[in-house]
Amino acid sequence: MMRTPTVVRAEGLPERVTIYEVGPRDGLQNESGLVPTAVKAEFVQRLLAAGLPIVEATSFVHPKWVPQLADAADLMTLLGETGRDLPVLVPNDRGLDRALELGCRHIAIFGSATETFAQRNLNRGLDEQFAMFEPTVRRAREAGLDVRAYVSMCFGDPWEGAVPVEQVVEVGKRLFDLGASQLSLGDTTGVGTAGHVTSLVRAFGDAGMGTDRLAMHFHDTYGQALANTYAALRAGITTYDASAGGLGGCPYAESATGNLATEDLVWMLHGLGIETGVDLEQVVSTSVWMAAQLGRPSPSAVVRALGGTVGPGTAESGA
Numbered sequence: 270m271m272r273t274p275t276v277v278r279a280e281g282l283p284e285r286v287t288i289y290e291v292g293p294r295d296g297l298q299n300e301s302g303l304v305p306t307a308v309k310a311e312f313v314q315r316l317l318a319a320g321l322p323i324v325e326a327t328s329f330v331h332p333k334w335v336p337q338l339a340d341a342a343d344l345m346t347l348l349g350e351t352g353r354d355l356p357v358l359v360p361n362d363r364g365l366d367r368a369l370e371l372g373c374r375h376i377a378i379f380g381s382a383t384e385t386f387a388q389r390n391l392n393r394g395l396d397e398q399f400a401m402f403e404p405t406v407r408r409a410r411e412a413g414l415d416v417r418a419y420v421s422m423c424f425g426d427p428w429e430g431a432v433p434v435e436q437v438v439e440v441g442k443r444l445f446d447l448g449a450s451q452l453s454l455g456d457t458t459g460v461g462t463a464g465h466v467t468s469l470v471r472a473f474g475d476a477g478m479g480t481d482r483l484a485m486h487f488h489d490t491y492g493q494a495l496a497n498t499y500a501a502l503r504a505g506i507t508t509y510d511a512s513a514g515g516l517g518g519c520p521y522a523e524s525a526t527g528n529l530a531t532e533d534l535v536w537m538l539h540g541l542g543i544e545t546g547v548d549l550e551q552v553v554s555t556s557v558w559m560a561a562q563l564g565r566p567s568p569s570a571v572v573r574a575l576g577g578t579v580g581p582g583t584a585e586s587g588a
């Protein structure tokens with residue numbers, strides 16, 4: 270059984286890519302059952318042990334809006350010093366207060382490219398969202414925190430349909446102007462296709478926001494996530510969000526299913542000779558273990574292909 274792809278480099282692609290793991294946050298926020306805090310902490314630890322350089326841990330959002338992550342403070346306490354370097358989602362001042370109390374050093378705000386999703390996800394209009402973020406980002410920066418900003422619905426919106434590229438660029442620019450260091454362009458419901466990715470990245474570049482400050486956040490709802498990643502690689506993007514085992518979705522966008530699976534991404538990148546620092550087998554065994562915790566198999570093609578060969582392992586061995 271082949272456990273690694275044959276490496277053949279393709280022209281014009283980056284040498285190295287940073288994978289920004291969102292499984293514990295984007296993955297688990299959408300689970301119907303409650304996952305015990307200790308299981309979440311083990312999930313995070315195992316992903317770090319597998320070489321994932323950034324693991325987004327949880328969200329300091331309203332616990333009624335996302336009950337699955339209501340244990341954010343307990344999780345961060347359990348993770349201790351390790352947790353302080355992991356990014357957490359923060360939508361507003363109240364979320365920032367909670368994150369600061371726990372010593373968090375990296376936060377991510379999450380804006381919407383469309384009016385309807387801003388209303389549904391943030392209870393704010395498209396313009397109002399910036400008024401909510403402004404004091405939060407300012408205070409976070411003053412406290413020395415790093416601020417990432419997501420933009421959702423960059424490639425289409427289930428309520429509004431097509432989303433003009435210029436509208437996404439405008440929202441992205443306003444988030445950078447607030448003080449974000451990196452923008453993650455989200456295909457929240459996975460409807461985007463490769464040419465659209467190329468044109469969006471180009472439009473950001475034309476507006477002075479280069480690939481060094483952009484990340485891509487693909488969901489695999491329509492099976493396009495890897496094709497879209499390849500287009501983004503060709504356009505020069507070197508940071509990709511992914512979720513171990515393909516867990517995830519967004520509770521406020523019904524048609525959002527799992528994120529691009531970390532394992533599927535790693536298989537493609539390693540086959541292309543692109544370094545990630547990630548140990549594929551350890552991520553697969555983590556997802557096999559997590560699938561057992563959740564009581565259903567992982568939707569990731571690579572986890573299905575390799576899962577039988579690696580076993581769930583343990584937190585200590587990670588293999």
Ligand code: HMG
Nearest residue numbers: 329330331334360363364379390391392419421455457519
């Ligand atoms: P709101 O109800 O408008 O809040 O919610 P508010 O400002 O009117 O405050 C109402 C009450 O909530 C107050 O309490 C606040 O203290 C409290 P009261 O004074 O009435 O007792 N409150 C909070 N409590 C705890 N933590 C907080 C907080 N904020 C207010 N942070 C809010 C506005 C933004 C809070 C709400 O809409 C919310 O929590 N939304 C989060 C939704 C969410 O987490 N969605 C999923 C993440 S986004 C995503 O998945 C997309 C992404 O992956 C990229 C992609 O795929 O596109 C990132």
Ligand code: MG
Nearest residue numbers: 295457518519
């Ligand atoms: Mg997402």
